[in-house]
Amino acid sequence: GGSGGSYSLPIATTSVLGGVKPDGTNCTVNGSTGVFTCGAGGTSFNVTNYGAKSDGSTNNATAIAAAFTASNAISAGYPTVYFPCQVGTQCQYNLAGASTSAIHPTIATAILCDTGVTLNYTGSAHIMDIGPSGLTSANPYNKRFRISGCTLTDSGAATQGIYINPWVTTVEVDNNTFYDSPLSASSTAFGLLAAGGNWDLNIHDNDCMVD
Numbered sequence: 348g349g350s351g352g353s354y355s356l357p358i359a360t361t362s363v364l365g366g367v368k369p370d371g372t373n374c375t376v377n378g379s380t381g382v383f384t385c386g387a388g389g390t391s392f393n394v395t396n397y398g399a400k401s402d403g404s405t406n407n408a409t410a411i412a413a414a415f416t417a418s419n420a421i422s423a424g425y426p427t428v429y430f431p432c433q434v435g436t437q438c439q440y441n442l443a444g445a446s447t448s449a450i451h452p453t454i455a456t457a458i459l460c461d462t463g464v465t466l467n468y469t470g471s472a473h474i475m476d477i478g479p480s481g482l483t484s485a486n487p488y489n490k491r492f493r494i495s496g497c498t499l500t501d502s503g504a505a506t507q508g509i510y511i512n513p514w515v516t517t518v519e520v521d522n523n524t525f526y527d528s529p530l531s532a533s534s535t536a537f538g539l540l541a542a543g544g545n546w547d548l549n550i551h552d553n554d555c556m557v558d
Contacts, residue, residue: 374506382534392417393431394440395513401430401438406469408442412449419453428452430497432461444470448510452474455490455517460497465526469502475499478515484544487514499538507540514544524554 365370368518394402397417398410417532418426428450432438438461444448452458452467457525458475462465467531477492492515508525511518518541 364384384475390418390426392426392430396420399430399440401432401440401464403439403441405441406443408449408470411442413461415449415451415456418470419451421454421554425455425457425491426452427457427459430458430460430464430466432463435463437463437464437465439467441467443468444468444472446472447549448473448476450474452492453479455492455553456492457495457510458497459493459535460523461498463500464496465500468499468505470502471504472506473510474501474505476510476512477518480512482512482514482544484514487516487544489516489547491517491519493519493521494523495519495521496523498526500526503527506536508536508538509540510543511535512550513540513541513542516545517547518545518549519549519551520553522552524556526556527558 392414394407394411395412397413398403399407399414400410404438414428418428430438448468448470450458467472473495477494478488483486494509501508509520520539537552
């Protein structure tokens with residue numbers, strides 16, 4: 348979580364953060380050891396600390412939602428919700444859902460996946476919902492979101508992949524892989540959908556793969 352004493356979280360590689368702490372946090376990654384360290388009051392939220400398992404079978408929706416509930420509640424700093432994976436392994440985090448996704452940052456947040464992480468959505472709504480809902484042109488949300496390093500796939504029932512809520516701006520989506528997600532399920536479903544009023548999007552270095 349983001350409070351209490353100092354702690355260290357093992358991570359697979361330094362490729363996602365590259366040794367640079369996310370803006371507004373007191374978290375750093377050691378380029379030699381690959382250890383991600385946060386002091387008291389840090390704003391990094393490792394989903395495994397909330398009970399998520401990367402075993403390819405557990406429904407992690409409740410655990411992942413708990414990580415985002417905690418990150419959405421911080422009053423200062425820029426939270427990072429982190430999906431870890433050990434070096435040289437493949438880590439699949441399953442999550443189900445029929446309404447708002449468990450992956451739902453409502454304040455400016457970075458969602459970072461280690462190399463080897465797949466987020467496999469087994470529900471019937473959106474894989475991710477980005478930003479608060481209910482905004483209008485009079486009150487857009489213009490603080491930065493980032494989704495990076497994740498492989499996104501689904502069981503074929505997702506209605507959208509990454510869904511950026513209306514009037515949520517300043518979103519970066521980089522270095523992700525959309526794998527049958529949900530491109531093969533429906534002609535109206537997209538790997539990423541910006542719902543409207545979403546300026547300052549930075550979408551780059553992503554791959555789309557369909558079997």
